[in-house]
Amino acid sequence: MQNDELEPNGPDAPYAHLLAMAREVQLLQSSAALLSWDQETFMPPEGAAHRAKQLALLARLAHERVAGAEFAGLLDEAAAAPTDPAAAVNLRELRRLHERAVRVPPGLVAELAETTSLAQGEWAAARAASDFARFAPWLEKLLQLSRRRAECLGWPAGGEAWDALAEDFEPGMTAQQIAPLFASLRGPLGELVRELRERGQEPDTALLAPAVPVAAQERLARLVAEQLGFDFARGRMDLSTHPFTTSTCSRDVRFTSRFRADHVLDGLGSTMHEVGHGLYEQGLPPTHEGTPLGETVSLGIHESQSRLWENHVGRSREFWEWCTPHLQRVLGNPTPPLTAEAVWRAANVVRPDFIRVEADEATYNLHIAVRFELELALLRGDLEVAGLPAAWNAGYREHLGLEVPDDRRGCLQDVHWSCGMFGYFPTYTLGNLYGAQIFEAATRALPGLPDAIAGGRFALLRDWLGEQVHAQGSRFTAAELCERVCGGPLGADAYLRYLGTKLRAVYRL
């Protein structure tokens, strides 16, 4: 059904009105998205207090609409009329949003908002001082509030509080489904890392050591973003401390990157990662804009697109066939010239370290595994907040073979928990797994893919992803999309195949 075919007084009237309300909510949320983007990019330092008030008002207006009696009434009326499959998806999703909005009392919403707002400052100060005791009472309070919120939201039989919170990020995913995935990853990844480090030939990374002016890196990043197919008539690239992507609609998608003179591949990788997010947003179906059908599926699927371009493309031998001459120029034409082989190997070095955001592909999911276990234990009450640093350090010792030197480089390194985001971390690993499965499916469907990448012809992959994933919006759940695109359920095999093959080649095993 095309939305503009709806007759305002026909049997579809309640559904049409519901969609109009959903679109209004999207306009409020996308206005807030632009204000948040501005806050991270261009806002003058003293604008923060007023910006917080603007964002709080827009969030309240959106919440009032979704939680309100009018929305509920339209949902009931629309459900009573016959619907096509597309409308059924919208009704299901809008019902889900409505119920989650009404289940949590406004007082708890406000208390969480206020606590996370204060906790972030406390976390930043605690991290700077590597002083977990300072953050502990805030984490304790956030856990209590989050447990109460989870109880308000509820969860399916056999589940637990974590599931209710993870639903914000990955609808339908439960701890019970995720735990076996981590179990499948931990052993083989640990093995792989040991094998590479003990028997492999470590790549030489000195060729990437020379400092490169940030402006030159930015030019290269923009060139690569354009080549990958990011449409700058419908988007922007800017700078920010932490790279992110924001979309107000598919015709205004903005990502940020950051460049450090002494880490030339870092900024390029960040850029390709965000371009992956951006291509997804730019490829959403305009017909369904402002309704759930026109939105992305989940954070895991979103992350699959960023990881796919960052890692499966950006860390591939083929990509460096195309990109090495550009990097050679950016590095000031060193002699002997860089080779694609050498850059590719350097881009894939594996070195277990403490910091998640700087982790290589092989150890990344081990960082997430530690966090997943700990947030489950915290929410279940199996772990006291006071015991978190010791448990964290034990996890790093076990999974990564590292002795964490201090909490700054340990359990205080990530912002997520201070924002009350429990259940978020695993979406990074889901993104890696979905990404590997989708890229494997693309490789099967597109026999010319390696040559296309080596030739800088990224449209082949981009168009396929556009058709298979982006243009689908939320027509399918993450699980349904995975079955359709990859021909099977989510698992760890494709990821382990991909990583083992590549890294053993890199390490000449």
Added chain:
Amino acid sequence: MQNDELEPNGPDAPYAHLLAMAREVQLLQSSAALLSWDQETFMPPEGAAHRAKQLALLARLAHERVAGAEFAGLLDEAAAAPTDPAAAVNLRELRRLHERAVRVPPGLVAELAETTSLAQGEWAAARAASDFARFAPWLEKLLQLSRRRAECLGWPAGGEAWDALAEDFEPGMTAQQIAPLFASLRGPLGELVRELRERGQEPDTALLAPAVPVAAQERLARLVAEQLGFDFARGRMDLSTHPFTTSTCSRDVRFTSRFRADHVLDGLGSTMHEVGHGLYEQGLPPTHEGTPLGETVSLGIHESQSRLWENHVGRSREFWEWCTPHLQRVLGNPTPPLTAEAVWRAANVVRPDFIRVEADEATYNLHIAVRFELELALLRGDLEVAGLPAAWNAGYREHLGLEVPDDRRGCLQDVHWSCGMFGYFPTYTLGNLYGAQIFEAATRALPGLPDAIAGGRFALLRDWLGEQVHAQGSRFTAAELCERVCGGPLGADAYLRYLGTKLRAVYRL
């Protein structure tokens, strides 16, 4: 009364609730302001359609609040309680906003919004083709709708439709009050221009002819903006096609400028103009933020601040004592070096021309006089739309002694009427007159002012303006402020004194 002293359940409760609603409206409007700023500076080209929807929604939500029954009830209840003078100002202004909001039926508001949205595109096309006939039916429709709107709004006895529309921009100002001001200006300005052109020694402008890289101009503009006292921790400078200033609150004030390689003083003048607007916004009283008391008085007073810094400071002999060495560097250190005297004279050249936005100080108000007469005649029905080009050209012949070559450089040059903004143009002249009177008062109050300007010590003037004008917010009407600051009512004398003295010196008469 400090707003935070209000007791929510005391006798001030309705007033406190009213202010809370006013602040919510300000949050909606300032969110829209940020979205509009983004549209002119950074928005990708294809984002326009979605941005229009966001802005329309935010405008509707603000309008619903101000026009609503709750607002009306609180106004009545608050008016019944005793109030101090500050509260009386807020109540008066909120009542005025409410009444204007309810008087115009939503259908007419929507029709005007839609028509102006379309008319701007038609105007742009008509101007590009210098084809008035293309724009004529749109102007006709906008006049009809604006007359209807004026009739809904109403006007005081003895007034006319123009007054009701001008109230949007300059509350309390009427055509009857403005006409004598233009009458006082026209003769003496025409005389002055003739005297300068016929008997004076025209300044040499060749010294400003060399092309200057835009980046160097931008650095100079930023240096000057900082020196004038614009606080970049609470604001920004960016680039846009047409310079403007936007404020979301006094701690986030943004202006734009534009730079052309072959017009080195143009971008600097624009910057000083917008900095004048920006200093006003940054100087508003934070205590009353989000309420009328915390807002600027009128467009005329706003423009007085921009013109004062652009012209009374930026085109003064003293300013160039300080700024010439900077300009000398930006121009690549020409030999012989520039002198303050020579730059000052070149910055004040008088050359009657067709385009308002490029006009010098002496002819600027003549451009406005033509427009004021014509919009009055159009609204009164004394002039048919079809007759506008001929009437325009006759006005330019009479007041500026020019034969307008085509409508592109004639009655199609300005965007205002295509936006339905009738009654706006005279605020530019009001700004010039208020600016001259305020600067004269500053000169009386601050004997060391010329030396301070020549030494680049602009804080003396800025602080005085801050105290006399900026920090007053809307405590006084424009007329009251003028009496308080300048010791008399608005008139043309100070302006004519200032301009005659300066330009005769420039032209060595």
